[in-house]
Amino acid sequence: MPTDKVPFQGMKAITKCSIHTENNTELLCVDHDQFICSLCLVRFHRNCQIIDDLFKDQLQTQHDNGEALQTLEESLNELQHKCENYLTHVASIEREIKHECRKFVREVKKCVYKINDSITSRYYTVLDKEGYDTSVEISRFENVLKCIYNNLALLTVTLSFGHPSEQTVIKKVVNEALIEAQ
Numbered sequence: 001m002p003t004d005k006v007p008f009q010g011m012k013a014i015t016k017c018s019i020h021t022e023n024n025t026e027l028l029c030v031d032h033d034q035f036i037c038s039l040c041l042v043r044f045h046r047n048c049q050i051i052d053d054l055f056k057d058q059l060q061t062q063h064d065n066g067e068a069l070q071t072l073e074e075s076l077n078e079l080q081h082k083c084e085n086y087l088t089h090v091a092s093i094e095r096e097i098k099h100e101c102r103k104f105v106r107e108v109k110k111c112v113y114k115i116n117d118s119i120t121s122r123y124y125t126v127l128d129k130e131g132y133d134t135s136v137e138i139s140r141f142e143n144v145l146k147c148i149y150n151n152l153a154l155l156t157v158t159l160s161f162g163h164p165s166e167q168t169v170i171k172k173v174v175n176e177a178l179i180e181a182q
């Protein structure tokens with residue numbers, strides 16, 4: 001058992017049938033692009049054309065999955081570095097913008113202090129918006145990073161402790177998450 005239980009429990013949860021949570025997924029319905037259990041097969045997929053057995057050729061599957069999971073791990077690592085670099089970059093821009101804003105606000109205050117309060121507040125609105133956009137960007141990338149960390153932990157635990165059938169499920173799930181993150 002791994003020392004960090006959370007990704008392991010995550011792997012176990014993901015590889016359960018979403019409808020019959022007492023069952024593990026055993027099959028992939030290619031028609032529906034969906035992992036299913038044997039109950040699902042009988043009830044909902046009887047007329048589907050292509051059903052893959054996740055438990056066939058286990059040695060070969062384990063070998064193929066091992067390579068595929070490692071490739072995924074590398075892609076995630078690469079994306080993680082890109083994200084972290086970008087975040088650092090945005091954070092430094094944000095600091096610059098804030099610095100410029102403060103300077104600008106001081107100038108504006110000096111100039112229009114005596115003329116009209118509404119002009120000052122309009123400038124504040126514009127400046128606030130600049131700051132706001134940067135923080136939205138940062139939190140978006142922080143979320144992507146969090147998703148990458150979670151998927152990396154999931155991959156690591158699946159590589160070491162996952163059954164070949166579980167590896168197949170996780171491989172697909174992480175691959176889809178990776179495509180979405182990019």
Ligand SMILES: [Zn+2]
Binds near residue numbers: 017018023039040041
């Ligand atoms: Zn089911």
Ligand SMILES: [Zn+2]
Binds near residue numbers: 029030031032044045
């Ligand atoms: Zn189906």
